Amino acid sequence: MCASSSEKDLYAVLGASPSESTEELRHRYQQLVLQCHPDRLSGRGSSEADVGLKRFLEVDAAWKILSDGNTRRDYDLHRRAHDLKQDWPVDSTVFLDNMAWNNDECLYTHCCRCGGAFIINEEEVQEETQRSTSQEEVETPGGQSRGVIVCCDTCSLSVYVTWTTLPQR
Template sequence: MCEAGEKDLYAVLGASPSDSVQQLRHRYQKLALQCHPDHLGDVCDSGAEMFLEIDAAWKILCEHDARSQYDQQRRARELKQDWPVDCLISLEDMTCDPGECVYTYCCRCGGHFSLTEEEMKWRQENDDEDKTNESQHVVLCCDTCSLSIYVKLSLTNKNKVSM
């Protein structure tokens, strides 16, 4: 789960829901030291953003009531989905192979998610959703494991399908 609606706070800390508060604190402190703006200086803006994400995740997961509420919301989201979704990515995150007319994305198992130009054209032609939406999500399945990803196709991408 990477970003289906919002990021998984446990994944932000590199932890699991079964981890104790002490284990979460240890992971938070380790990541905070690596990404703290004072440590990185002005070299990397993404480090400051990452630090803010880590800090926000810690603030929710370290407090018992907030963590319980987050766990309930997380579980409710998991029960609503029909397949294991690993993350939400945009089409720009995928690698484009113009020769093969296919977009690919590597799965953590070593397999691949792929979206061909023909599939994108078919999805555009058979799109029953309101055309005023800013984006459309496509679910892709890994070719070797059971994971799936959501791929966000923006309207600007939908107009640039030809490779």
């Protein structure tokens, strides 16, 4: 998938919704192509023709992805994953060392002001540590900083749980 498809909602480009059928998308595509086709706008001013050409290419690219069942499914999955990774409003930062450790369940907890808890298990900490080790990291005076956003199990608040490790030698 090209970079422009991840920047713009392809359904919005066609003025459609994800629930519309391929036939409905085709109808919207055909209407838009008739409005902004370069041949139709060739006699107009150069700036209007340029805008029309850009719009035509955008509509055509969206249609190429959404008209094919496989690429549409891939796009829908990518779109859903992006929606799930939305930025959560972070209430505060909590250091893993300041969280309570439950040895029986192998997880860290921190009380939320609502009475609920922020919970992260040891496996998630290890996975994030391994994942971030393979990526570029920000150096901190005490080592390399790692962290994840953890949501409260009761309310909508979230915290950024962070920890540091010594650099590998």
